[in-house]
Amino acid sequence: MKITIVGYGMAGARLADHLRGSGASITVIGAEKHPAYNRILLSNVVAGSMAPASVLLHAPDWAADNGIDLRLGVAVAAIDPGAHRIRLTDESTVDYDALVLATGSNSWIPPTDGLVTDEGTLAPGVVAFRNLDDCRQIVDLATRDTPVAVIGGGLLGLEAARGLAGRGCAVTVVHAVSHLMERQLDPAGGHVLARVLGAMGLEFRLGQVATNYLPGKGLQLDDGSLVAAELVVVSAGARPETSLAEAAGVAVDHGILIDDSLRTSAPDVYAIGDCTRHPGTVGGLVQPAWEQAAALAKLLTGADPQARYRGTASVTRLKTRGVDLASMGEVHVEPHTTDAEVIRLEDPSRGRYTKLVLRDDRVTGAIVLGAPDVAAAVTQLHDRGTPAPPDRMALLLGRAMPAGEPSSDPAALPASTVICRCNTVDLGGLLGAWRDGARSFDCLVSTTKAGTGCGSCRDTVSALSQRLAEQNPHPDPDPDPEKLGCNT
């Protein structure tokens, strides 16, 4: 079985990892010159918390160690599905029994004048935020105090912007929509997020479009204002890379169309990851790509002919220091709709915003900003489809829920309150010992054993003995301490 994987990104590398050792003859074709890397971590590289070498998915000798034919720095020029053969840009050909397209996506470059040169490349001072080389370039250009403009206030744009601000750059985000991350946030959530990021030093130009790039000066916006920038980072969205598939006659509609068996319209041609469009899946996230790779590996190796990919419930997390944001499912449902239950909690001055959408007791959508423990709990409910707690507010408040504060006066607690867990002594037991004549801390301890285990309740026992002495200044004469077994 000859399996050829076109694309050595997160999806292609994952599939190759699943397939190695299966006996199949594997060829992987990667257009970039270096080993596969973890795209999710690129914002760490921009932020400077990880070296480029730390984001590599494979060691340099991975292919040799696993008997994989890895071709780097070469692209596929054409597919001949009938002949089961591909032709590479170096004019060599590779035959396949199964072909897997994992070509990913490309940055979309907005039609701002001057961003792209006549040769079709990005102008000097302009970098797309897409691959590892882009990150290296951004890091080289973004020295301290450099003014930077980021085009695009989506997930990746904001991660890059936050990372650059952390490096000391003066960052302005230009976003064509009137609120940030409009796919994952409703307007109210987007505004709270802008406020949080604004407090970290980011500037925003929302609902505005860059019309001109003026090298050395910056971006001119549609209201005529100028955003000063020596570096422009473009992160305005991605488009599935489908040109190869289209040219080969494979069905494409905003992505290579695939079914639950990861099959395309062409025989023995499969596709996974960002280049695809699957009915139950939101593109651009790694989790679906990895789940598709796992299912396809089982199918191609015959390990599980029944394996299917049925879609992934998408959860988007903004991964950037100091901001905790989760968004999942249907987030744009209006609060006053009648066919769903919508709960919102807005605390913009403290950077918190939560919105829950429920249907039949299940969480079908949520935005959770600034409440990490709520995000974790809501995500689990959403992923597992388990019923939400009847007290929705408690869910939204998370750890902010007031815990029952123990009374400062131990004598005011119920008699059944366990004071010493290590020796199972409750308040009633201590009061009984006091009545029986244990009139001091030491005597209470030695008769009840309270405080003799881990010792953490000794302060409470001491407070209790003082309190009892104050409340009963003239108790009955002490019984014989000898008889009690303690020395008062």
Added chain:
Amino acid sequence: MPVDARVEVATHCPYCALQCGMAVSEDRSVSPRDFPTNRGGLCQKGWTSASLLTTPGRLTTPLLRERRDAPLRPVGWTEALDYVALRLHELRDRHGPDAVGVFGGGGLTNEKAYLLGKFARVALGTSKIDYNGRFCMSSAAAAGIKAFGVDRGLPFPVADLADADAILLVGANVAETMPPFMRHVRPAADKGGLIVVDPRRTATAEAAALHLQPAPGTDLALALGMLHAVVADGLLQHSYITDRTTGFDEVWRIAAAWWPERVERITGVPAADQRAAVALLAKARNAYVLTARGTEQHATGVATVSAWINLCLALGLCGRAGSGFGCLTGQGNGQGGREHGQKADQLPGYRKIDDPTARAHVAGVWGVDPAELPGPGPSAYELLDSLGTERGPKALLTFGSNLVVSAPRAGHIADRLDSLELLVTADFILSETAAVADVVFPVTQWAEESGTMTNLEGRILLRGKAVTPPDGVRTDLDVLNGLAIRLGQPEERFPTDPETVFAELGRASAGGPADYSGISYDRLRDGEALHWPVPAADHPGTPRLFLDRFGHPDGRARFQPVEHTGPAEPPDPEFPLHATTGRVLQHYQSGAQTRRVPELLDASPEAFVEVHPDTALRLGVQDGQWATVTSRRGSVRARARYVPTIRPDTVFLPFHFPGAQRANLITNPALDPTSRMPEFKVCAVRLGPA
């Protein structure tokens, strides 16, 4: 020798591995001693331990039945020993030496554990010996050996913990399982540096600044997420990794794919909390990572512990004075019990039974031909699962364990015990396992005999005889001696005096990783603090391992590449909840001892199931009412206890109770590939009213 009723003998508690120092007098009263592990503290189990010495139902005569349907009847020692020896002879003649199995325990003294292993290999010639420590420490032990080359639960004295700024406790509920241990944790807790990983908000978690509450069976993912955070937040100790370890790059390539937000989705632990925990550990002057059964008793137990060790190595904590990694041993002699040859694959001194040099050395001490020693045998669950089958043992001798309650998938194991031709048990009371045996030997306990224990920090302790045993009982060493002679062994090969056995154990262990050869009863009586290895009579012991080098030949610690796979039995529509099992403060292990102490039974009389009120209400289970928890393997009855702090997808059961209340009726015997540890801590269940 007459004994003064008020003379106190310095000894240690009969229960857990903390081995709290206590004094016991002939009038059977207990008082705490100011010993480094408990610093004058005792929990309720310790305070009430002396009542075991006068417990009603104490066995004082051997019991025997020739037929399984007949009642056990009292017989004399000679008759009982003769009978067992005769039956063992017959079975061995018919089926060969492997027809007899031996099952030991982590509560046995070093002397008993050692002599039991020798008895199995020499007197019986069987390879089929293992012990209940397999259900306890085996995952941590295997991971420790992989990473450090040596397994000693805590490679530092427990008192060192008091100087820590941060402690990460993983699957450890010490506030209930070894309460005086909290005295060592308290300083870190007071500084806001205690982090607890547990699906339940336990008494220990209540004391923590940060409680991470992962779904059962997802600890490995959590450890990977935290390792990722170490790197992403710039906290990796590069020079330590270069100087003292190998294998980091491969580990990072796995952890790189487990960013905290992805881990949050699987574990339910907020990404922010993962980062906060890592920051607490990294910024501490001194920090420790300690694991216990909650994270170890899984079919991926070894990999999971390895993942925690990886985290600890990435932070540069191991092999540094004042910081480190350790696992908290459970049973009283869980440490010593795994070092002296009652484990299926080991010989005394923590030697491997398939190592020719080790075989030659130990056979030399025993005066036998190395070729006569059997090879490695099956692990505990596999041994028990094979009982009474065509290829399995036809007879089993158990010492210091109560399998009917403590084995995973307990209903099945009870059936296997039933199918034996001969079940022999040594115990001091009629435990649930003794009650189904053919022969029961009544033996001494704890304060009625002398012996050594090795506590959780690898320190060897002398438990002195404090009281005179009741008439009619004998020590386990006597039982082994009596059987060995009847099996044709020379009497001197199986001494009955513990000090003599210990001296021989020392010679057998000499040169092994757990080298006791420099320890003597005299040094212990003098109060010397001796942590192994102690290779010579003038050697001061080794309180802190790894300060200069780790136990591998290159002196380096080894990162282990481990990947998260999840529980063996994930929840599904039929069994939608996770069940996890554990301990309560008042009981120890199967409860065979503690359920006989009235104060403890009053405080904790019956099985309960902790459940979130939302979950319970949906299922019609009322607080305080009996409920049934059912898995693919069986059902357990327990009283429902509403606990609003438990995860709504998880129920918890203590495993100390017998009969229909045995939590192990539902547990999953899926085994770890390396340690053969069963998956006690997570299985899929459904809950309903009883």
